[in-house]
Amino acid sequence: MKNSAIAKVFQDIADLLELKGEIPFKIRAYQKAARAIEHSPTEIEQMVKEGGDLRGIPGVGEAIAKKITELVTTGHLRYYDELRAEFPEGISTLLDIPGVGPKIAIRLCNELGVNSIEDLEAAVVDGRVASLYRLGDKVAENILRQIQAMRTKERRIPIGEALPVVEEVMAELQGYARLRNLTTAGSLRRFRETVGDIDLMGTADDRERILSAFVGLPQVKEVLAKGGTKASVLVPGDLQIDLRLVDHDCFGSLLQYFTGSKQHNIILRERGHRQKLKLSEYGIANLDTGVLEKFTTEEAFYERLGLQFIPPELREGQWEVERAEQNAIPRLIEMGDLRGDLHVHTDWSDGHESIEAMALAARARGYEYIAITDHSAGRGIAHGLDEERLRRQMAEIGELDERMDGIHILAGIEVDIRADGTLDLPEELLSQLDIVVAAVHSAMNQEQEKMTNRILRAIRNPHVDVLAHPTCRLLGEREPIMVDIEAIFRAAAETNTALEINAMPSRLDLKDIHVLRAKELGVKLIIATDAHSSSQLDLIRFGVGVARRGWCEARHILNTRPLEEMEAFLKR
DNA sequence: GCCGTTTTCGGCCCGACTGTTTTCAGTCG
The missing domain is CATH 3.30.460.10 (Beta Polymerase, domain 2)
Structure with missing residues (x-):
């Protein structure tokens, strides 16, 4: 069971408890636990199997730990099932409508028999909603507008x-x-x-x-x-x-407040409370005297709380406040740390520009090196290189590298990992390249065990330096492949195979929490664009953003190293 | 339900807006 699925159950429980009118603190406890589960860098299911202590997860105590264990081991949670049985199916979908909270939802259900968005729409139209005590025309109108907006509005x-x-x-x-x-x-x-x-x-x-x-x-x-x-x-x-x-004099606290996350701010405020301080978007007030201190910068705001500055990318309400207390927030990787891009395409396969154009663009961005990694001839990939064309490309790259100043061009390939885990080009040829990036592009529906073994086989191949876009997801379009990501991380660490943070905004793969976990396990990472044109080299910043969210410093990212050091890590 | 340099019990972030009411409940971020 995936973390996201577990998290959803606990979020659902929180919703149901809200409908039930439980005390807000209990509801918040479930919400907090749900969020922590969702953001957990380790697979909860694995933790349960290994008998790990779930109470290490922030917001998870004895009761919720027991519930998680029951849910993961049996696939069911009795408490959840019983709670659901108390309400008509579908009532919690009413909570998705902005402006409809638990109090209104439960009244709509009890007094009007409404338990779906369609029911509600009908009840607004025929005037029943506006006739309820303490609701009126404006509320009804707003509900209708929100329902219509939900139907047309894009997702995030x-x-x-x-x-x-x-x-x-x-x-x-x-x-x-x-x-x-x-x-x-x-x-x-x-x-x-x-x-x-x-x-x-x-x-x-x-x-x-x-x-x-x-x-x-x-x-x-x-x-x-x-x-x-x-x-x-x-x-x-x-x-x-x-x-x-x-106002200029509260800009720091306002920016801090509006940057969030909500959970980060809650943690800060709870902590402030213990120091007899009341935090708000207007500043920090002394709880005894009521005197308000204002802040023009965020830095000053955090400093007043005795905290190291916390970069926005880390403010997800996990451990960042604790770390800031201990002065243990690292210097995160920055754009300027990168020395090269290790995954780009040219017009030899499905890219749009020449090798030289890509190299010039890399040089213009201040890079020391760029790796040309066109597709192999694998099934279904446009104009992939076969053995003969790859040899010709290698010769051209060698020639260009010789001729061009200020940039090193590495000869590479994005080789297809076939359904059985073998690679799409002969090993003898791969051994002659500067860098081999391997990736899955086909048979993405394999079941987890098969997929995991397929990728493990590629990782263990001595010629493979990098596994590209390891989960193959496309944001909002394609779900990640089914794979035991933890096993991938361990094998990558063991074999010195780097994993890619693919910076293409539709991929961002690995994603933030995976980056965090991989880094913990000592996996080396690269940030690369997968650029198909020179302007796409600028997409690298999205990869840097993901790496920062995964608490990466420059030393965790291979392509911050000078060429020789970087090459020394590769298995060439 | 969670959690502890206030506490193992008694707390639990903070403010704004809106609509419906004569003082506030509900919702949101």
Whole structure:
């Protein structure tokens, strides 16, 4: 049973307890545990099998640990089943509607017999909802609007789609000299793989003018709201962007607050409480005297709490506050640490530009080296290289490498891992390359054991240096392959095979919690773009974001090393 | 239900907005 499935059960329990009117603290305990399970870098099922102590997971105590064990070992949880039996099927889907919480949901169910979104829609339309005590026309209207919005609105948007749009908007706003401190907040700033609405923040003395300029930008498709300090707009792709202008003297605490995550802020506030401090978006107040201290920067805010600064990517409410207390937040990897890209394509296979063009683009980005890794001829992959063409490409790369200054070009391949775990090119040829990147591109529906063995076989192949996009997921499009990821990590660590953090925004594979776990197990990682054109080399920053979310320092990432050191690690 | 340089019992983050009411409950982030 996957962590996400376990987490869902506990989130469901929290919802049901809310409907039941349980005390809020108990509900919060289940929510907290659900979130911690979801973010856990280790497979809970594995922990249970090995008899590990689940209470090491933050928010999991004796009772929840017992429930997790029952759920994972039997596939069922009696407590959950009994809870569900108390309510009509489908009532918790009402909670998905913004504006409908547990109190309203339970009344809709009890007083109107509503237990699905369709029922509710009908009840709004015929006026029954508005007739309930303490509800009215406005509430009913809002429910209807939200239901309709849910049907048309996109899911959360991949960060790779959102960030470029937001940056375009930010670039236009930068022209206003009176707008200062313009920055993103929320999950976008934390570099989560998908984002909901976008929050921009800044400070300005002439707010009215800046907000008018914002809603008048050419990208704006629709203005949702505009007030004295905040405006919301829709840009193409149905992305909602909010711009919030605040007073300069509280900018630090406001940015901290709006960056989140919610759980991170809860932990900070609980901790503050113990120090007789009350934290809010306006600053830090002394609980005894009520005196409020304001902060212009986040750094000052964390410092006042006796904490090391915590980079936004780490603020997920796991262990980051504890670590900051111990001054144990590492210097995370930064873009400038990278010395090369180790997975790119050219027009020899399905890329769009020549080897030389890719090399020049890498040099322009300050890289020391670039590895050309076109596809092998594996079934289904466009223009993959067979033995003969690969030999010709190797010769061309050698020649170019000789001729070009300021960049080393490595001859490589992205070789297909066949369904049985063998590689798509003869080993003798692979042994002559500078780098071999192996990847699964076909037969992705294999059952877990078969898939795991297939990949293990490739990892153990002495010619394979890197396993690319290890789980093969495509965000929002294709589920990850079924694989025992822990076994992959252990084999990779054992054989010195690097795992890739594929920076392509549709992949981001490995993902953050996998990176964290792999790093713990001593697996070496690379960050690579899988670029199919020179401009895609810039996508590397999304990989850096994932690595930072996985607490990676430069030393954990192989392509931060100088060429010789990096090559020494490869099994050549 | 969790958790502890306040506590093994008694606490548990904080503020804003909205709609419906005459003082607040519910929801959200």
